[in-house]
Amino acid sequence: NAGVTQTPKFQVLKTGQSMTLQCAQDMNHNSMYWYRQDPGMGLRLIYYSASEGTTDKGEVPNGYNVSRLNKREFSLRLESAAPSQTSVYFCASGAGFSGYTFGSGTRLTVV
Amino acid sequence: AQKITQTQPGMFVQEKEAVTLDCTYDTSDQSYGLFWYKQPSSGEMIFLIYQGSYDEQNATEGRYSLNFQKARKSANLVISASQLGDSAMYFCAMRRGGSNYKLTFGKGTLLTVNP
Numbered sequence: 001n002a003g004v005t006q007t008p009k010f011q012v013l014k015t016g017q018s019m020t021l022q023c024a025q026d027m028n029h030n031s032m033y034w035y036r037q038d039p040g041m042g043l044r045l046i047y048y049s050a051s052e053g054t055t056d057k058g059e060v061p062n063g064y065n066v067s068r069l070n071k072r073e074f075s076l077r078l079e080s081a082a083p084s085q086t087s088v089y090f091c092a093s094g095a096g097f098s099g100y101t102f103g104s105g106t107r108l109t110v111v
Numbered sequence: 112a113q114k115i116t117q118t119q120p121g122m123f124v125q126e127k128e129a130v131t132l133d134c135t136y137d138t139s140d141q142s143y144g145l146f147w148y149k150q151p152s153s154g155e156m157i158f159l160i161y162q163g164s165y166d167e168q169n170a171t172e173g174r175y176s177l178n179f180q181k182a183r184k185s186a187n188l189v190i191s192a193s194q195l196g197d198s199a200m201y202f203c204a205m206r207r208g209g210s211n212y213k214l215t216f217g218k219g220t221l222l223t224v225n226p
Contacts, residue, residue, distance in 0.1 A: 043156075043204075104154070
């Protein structure tokens with residue numbers, strides 16, 4: 001099915017370890033986003049990419065880096081994971097005034 | 112900066128009744144879009160309905176309608192004839208017009224439909 005694919009779905013990291021969350025979309029959208037969801041906080045924007053080759057910080061970028069590899073792929077990297085980064089991460093893509101499509105989420109636990 | 116406020120952390124409704132989930136927003140933009148998403152316990156984000164700031168008619172999608180009151184800056188979601196499968200978290204979100212496509216989310220309302 002067309003849409004947004006995120007990997008992995010679950011991950012447990014030790015404090016200080018690094019990892020990359022992968023995201024790919026096949027809807028030819030220019031814009032892609034990474035959000036984190038914490039209980040009682042809604043979804044908060046970490047980073048976004050308005051088009052291939054550009055990335056910008058969102059509301060909570062500290063501790064993360066991103067790469068817009070091409071139009072399809074937008075990855076999120078945690079260089080040195082911290083317990084505060086325990087969260088559910090969502091990738092999304094969108095095309096202007098329309099519904100944004102979300103991936104199925106990555107549940108990350110940092111111990 | 113944009114802000115979305117959902118004042119109802121939790122709501123209960125009887126099956127087959129209608130329910131309104133509240134959403135107010137704050138923006139100085141003239142052009143913006145308002146969205147509602149559903150998140151069931153399985154975790155995926157499901158797009159429900161969209162309202163543009165210049166749309167004169169309230170948006171409707173099946174059993175979902177958006178009660179858009181621009182002067183009051185409110186965008187309430189109305190679900191008619193609630194079903195057990197409507198039990199979920201519901202998020203209101205807003206994006207600015209122009210080239211800034213970021214979505215800003217409210218904190219959500221947990222809806223429980225009772226049989």
